[in-house]
Amino acid sequence: MALVHYPVVNKNGEVIASAVTNLDLHDISRSAKTYGVRSFYVVTPLTDQKELVEKIVLHWLKGTGARYNPKRREALELISIKDSLDEVIEHIREQTGDSPKTVVTSAGHNPRNIGFRRLGEMLEDGTLYLLILGTGWGLSEKFMSEADYMLNPVLGNTDYNHLSVRSAAAIILDRLFGKKE
Amino acid sequence: MALVHYPVVNKNGEVIASAVTNLDLHDISRSAKTYGVRSFYVVTPLTDQKELVEKIVLHWLKGTGARYNPKRREALELISIKDSLDEVIEHIREQTGDSPKTVVTSAGHNPRNIGFRRLGEMLEDGTLYLLILGTGWGLSEKFMSEADYMLNPVLGNTDYNHLSVRSAAAIILDRLFGKKE
Numbered sequence: 346m347a348l349v350h351y352p353v354v355n356k357n358g359e360v361i362a363s364a365v366t367n368l369d370l371h372d373i374s375r376s377a378k379t380y381g382v383r384s385f386y387v388v389t390p391l392t393d394q395k396e397l398v399e400k401i402v403l404h405w406l407k408g409t410g411a412r413y414n415p416k417r418r419e420a421l422e423l424i425s426i427k428d429s430l431d432e433v434i435e436h437i438r439e440q441t442g443d444s445p446k447t448v449v450t451s452a453g454h455n456p457r458n459i460g461f462r463r464l465g466e467m468l469e470d471g472t473l474y475l476l477i478l479g480t481g482w483g484l485s486e487k488f489m490s491e492a493d494y495m496l497n498p499v500l501g502n503t504d505y506n507h508l509s510v511r512s513a514a515a516i517i518l519d520r521l522f523g524k525k526e
Numbered sequence: 527m528a529l530v531h532y533p534v535v536n537k538n539g540e541v542i543a544s545a546v547t548n549l550d551l552h553d554i555s556r557s558a559k560t561y562g563v564r565s566f567y568v569v570t571p572l573t574d575q576k577e578l579v580e581k582i583v584l585h586w587l588k589g590t591g592a593r594y595n596p597k598r599r600e601a602l603e604l605i606s607i608k609d610s611l612d613e614v615i616e617h618i619r620e621q622t623g624d625s626p627k628t629v630v631t632s633a634g635h636n637p638r639n640i641g642f643r644r645l646g647e648m649l650e651d652g653t654l655y656l657l658i659l660g661t662g663w664g665l666s667e668k669f670m671s672e673a674d675y676m677l678n679p680v681l682g683n684t685d686y687n688h689l690s691v692r693s694a695a696a697i698i699l700d701r702l703f704g705k706k707e
Contacts, residue, residue: 356595368549372690379682379689414537416688460707501560502703507597508560509553512696515689519697520706522683526641 346382346476347433348373348510350389352488353481363481365394370401372511373478374420380518382476384440385423386433398426430477430488437475445475449492450499450517451483452506458497461520468521476517478510527563527657528614529554529691531570533669534662544662546575551582553692554659555601561699563657566604567614579607611658611669618656626656630673631680631698632664633687639678642701649702657698659691 348369351362370387377385387398404410405421427433430447437445448464468474477484477492489495499508499516508516529550532543551568558566568579585591586602608614611628618626629645649655658665658673670676680689680697689697 368690368692372693375686375688375690376682376693378686379684381682381684416686419686420688462707497707499700500705501562501699502705503560503562505556505559505597505600507601508556508696509549509692511549511690511692512553512557515693515696516700516704518682519680519700520704523697523701524681524683525701526643526678 346373346377346384346478346514347386347388347427347430348478348480349430349484349488350387350391350394350480352485353479354483354485356482358482360485361481362389362391362394365389365398366480367401369480369511370398370421370424371417373514374423375417376515376518377423378420380522382423382518384425384437386436387424387426388428388430388433389426390428395426398424433475437473441473443473445473446494447475447477447492448494448496449477449479449484449489450496450513451479451489452498452508453483454498455495457495459494460497461517464494464496465521478514480510527554527558527565527659527695528567528569528611529659529661530611530665530669531568531572531575531661533666534660535664535666537663539663541666542662543570543572543575546570546579547661548582550661550692551579551602551605552598554695555604556598557696557699558604559601561703563604563699565606565618567617568605568607569609569611569614570607571609576607579605614656618654622654624654626654627675628656628658628673629675629677630658630660630665630670631677631694632660632670633679633689634664635679636676638676640675641678642698645675645677646702659695661691
């Protein structure tokens with residue numbers, strides 16, 4: 346999985362680099378660990394933001410946090426910090442010898458969207474997939490158009506469609522990998 | 527739904543009142559709104575914590591937050607602050623003329639647990655249910671034993687069983703009410 350802070354859009358649709366949110370790191374890494382995700386990439390080109398992520402992760406990996414809550418360490422160990430999606434893909438290629446297919450998620454509808462069941466079936470043949478989540482008001486249009494696949498938005502049973510990225514990540518993983526009882 | 531900050535246990539199993547986490551309010555109210563939950567009760571007996579919740583909610587309901595992000599307002603409107611679960615049940619009784627059946631959630635296994643499918647079926651007959659989530663290291667044993675039902679833990683496909691309460695709330699609502707494609 347990758348959580349992207351650039352290029353995303355703000356409320357007015359402008360492309361920005363969003364700030365890293367501490368609880369995104371904790372919640373999404375714990376969900377990733379729960380559902381057997383291999384790596385959780387935090388993508389930001391901003392030096393101060395990369396340093397912040399490193400500081401948080403190190404606190405839980407080697408600092409007092411590691412002693413206080415070893416289960417948190419197991420989850421945050423999944424995190425790698427990268428400048429860009431290209432760097433993420435390069436890293437996966439180095440680690441596995443293979444390039445992942447990219448799957449973007451968004452709250453919007455698009456004719457290219459595929460359903461959760463379809464993606465679940467695709468995951469079964471051993472192909473590497475990289476699930477990409479956007480922060481802020483979502484991934485930029487251009488970024489999304491370059492992905493191999495776009496996943497359906499997570500819908501509830503109302504027309505309110507404004508989940509946090511942390512909640513959306515948890516639900517997407519559960520729909521793909523969860524034991525339903 | 528209710529998010530309970532007392533009586534919950536800490537890491538050492540002692541009964542405590544936990545501190546309110548800002549993002550619990552945001553994430554869980556947005557998930558609740560997405561899945562058509564009627565009310566989201568934040569339960570804490572601590573005066574300073576109640577004041578904090580009130581301050582956060584008012585910022586998004588009437589302050590600059592309401593203008594900045596009206597969608598956030600729609601979600602946070604679901605929040606009511608109560609001292610105890612008894613007060614929550616009394617409030618529901620006043621509002622609806624009916625007492626809810628209580629359903630507690632936890633990360634643990636218990637012979638009394640019911641599955642998600644079973645609860646989904648039970649929800650269809652129009653009975654009022656109150657889904658209760660614990661903060662900290664979970665609801666106290668005594669508190670759980672007094673509930674009408676206990677729901678299965680949310681399991682992934684690994685033996686890592688440490689989701690955040692925000693993620694667990696999102697997944698539980700999606701399992702009960704989500705449209706799966």
